[in-house]
Amino acid sequence: EKLNRLYGSLSDELSESLDVDVRYVPVSNYAAAVSAFRSGSLDLVWFGGLTGVQARLQTPGARVLAQRDIDAKFTSVFIANGASGLRPITSADQLVQLKGRRLAFGSESSTSGRLMPQYFLGENGVTMGDLAGGGPGFSGSHDATIAVVQSGAYEVGALNEQVWRSNVDEGRVDPSKVAVIRRTPPYV
Numbered sequence: 001e002k003l004n005r006l007y008g009s010l011s012d013e014l015s016e017s018l019d020v021d022v023r024y025v026p027v028s029n030y031a032a033a034v035s036a037f038r039s040g041s042l043d044l045v046w047f048g049g050l051t052g053v054q055a056r057l058q059t060p061g062a063r064v065l066a067q068r069d070i071d072a073k074f075t076s077v078f079i080a081n082g083a084s085g086l087r088p089i090t091s092a093d094q095l096v097q098l099k100g101r102r103l104a105f106g107s108e109s110s111t112s113g114r115l116m117p118q119y120f121l122g123e124n125g126v127t128m129g130d131l132a133g134g135g136p137g138f139s140g141s142h143d144a145t146i147a148v149v150q151s152g153a154y155e156v157g158a159l160n161e162q163v164w165r166s167n168v169d170e171g172r173v174d175p176s177k178v179a180v181i182r183r184t185p186p187y188v
Helices: 002-018 030-039 049-058 069-073 092-098 111-123 142-151 161-169
Strands: 076-081 103-105 156-160 178-183
Touching: 030 049, 049 111, 076 111, 076 142, 076 161, 092 111, 103 111, 103 142, 111 142, 111 156, 142 156, 142 161, 142 178, 156 161
Parallel strands: 103 156
Antiparallel strands: 076 156, 076 178
């Protein structure tokens, strides 16, 4: 609903400024955005890092037009349910504390909700096979990751720090149940 409102307005502004018909088309997930771009159903798409690479590899002639200033130093956060007993991780090598834990990522195609957190885990000795159940779970979205960790269904989750902050600011996070235990180093 929020995206429809925001990007509907952007589409109207672009249509007027460029004198071309521009309309916002919501997609259900990252894979659908890449597929619609590849097939030509969408001409301009705001991709994340991973899906941007996928789209360019699958679509001859595709190119990056712009990047937000904040994307040059993006971060993700690891959050933990209070009942997990996990406390703030003060150095990257302490990420090994997550071995044997139930960990949820957002979407498999999310740069900030899966790819980069998984990379930093691997750089510090935690493979996906080290997690409880032999691998991570996937909540489907950043907001859902907060929900599954807050509920206790997962002990730990990884998500986009901007989404985390927005949810905290809007009162959708119960700080007595879930908290940030580690911020990733910045990445592009």
